[in-house]
Amino acid sequence: MNVFAALADPTRAEIVDRLAGGPLTATEVVDQFEISQPAISRHLRVLREAGLVTVQPAGRQRIYHLDPAPLRDIDGWLDRYRRFWSGRLDALEDFMDQEPA
Amino acid sequence: MNVFAALADPTRAEIVDRLAGGPLTATEVVDQFEISQPAISRHLRVLREAGLVTVQPAGRQRIYHLDPAPLRDIDGWLDRYRRFWSGRLDALEDFMDQEPA
């Protein structure tokens, strides 16, 4: 559901990162981390529920693919804030005119 | 610390959204939500610790400003994934053409 929550866990963020390099089976993901297979399975479930990955069954294996849609959503959400760092000086100035404690 | 974790809470995400419209005192933030003042105070603390807001004391008030730096960081992190939705067919192909062991 909440993509930010799904990405908040460092293990999950790293799984997403690895899947950016191409699909992986569940076991291949397990092999890249120190934690147990059930723990990875659960992370994959959370990523699935967040829409960040899709599964393609292949016999007894599950091939996990990155689904970039939620990341694109975040990119869109960031649009509201880009003015703060995209060279609009008035926004920057607006942001700057304070005395940090 | 973890910006994603800070943004995972819907109340905090909305506080960030409101601060994009300009600085607000703690009380002004409290007035925009149904939850208690201490709850908001804690959310503001989390946002502060995540670097998403800065505080400027003004007498007994605290003026909270959005700090876009962590959002810019997310924007940078997304660079690794933009190829997935920015129409580059070779990247898509790159992503498709593999046969996991």
Next chain:
DNA sequence: AGATCGTATAGCGACTTAGTTATACATCTC
């Protein structure tokens, strides 16, 4: 069919989180 493999789920414990009310504390007003 029976064993094995790949993966998911169940159930538990330790820890964290988000809310509450009560209270502390500094600042302002009188």
Next chain:
DNA sequence: GAGATGTATAACTAAGTCGCTATACGATCT
């Protein structure tokens, strides 16, 4: 200085999360 105001912290509770081990279950192999 005394009271009020703005904000943060403390103490607690309910609920969620993340790890583990044990186990279930379908797919494959023999």
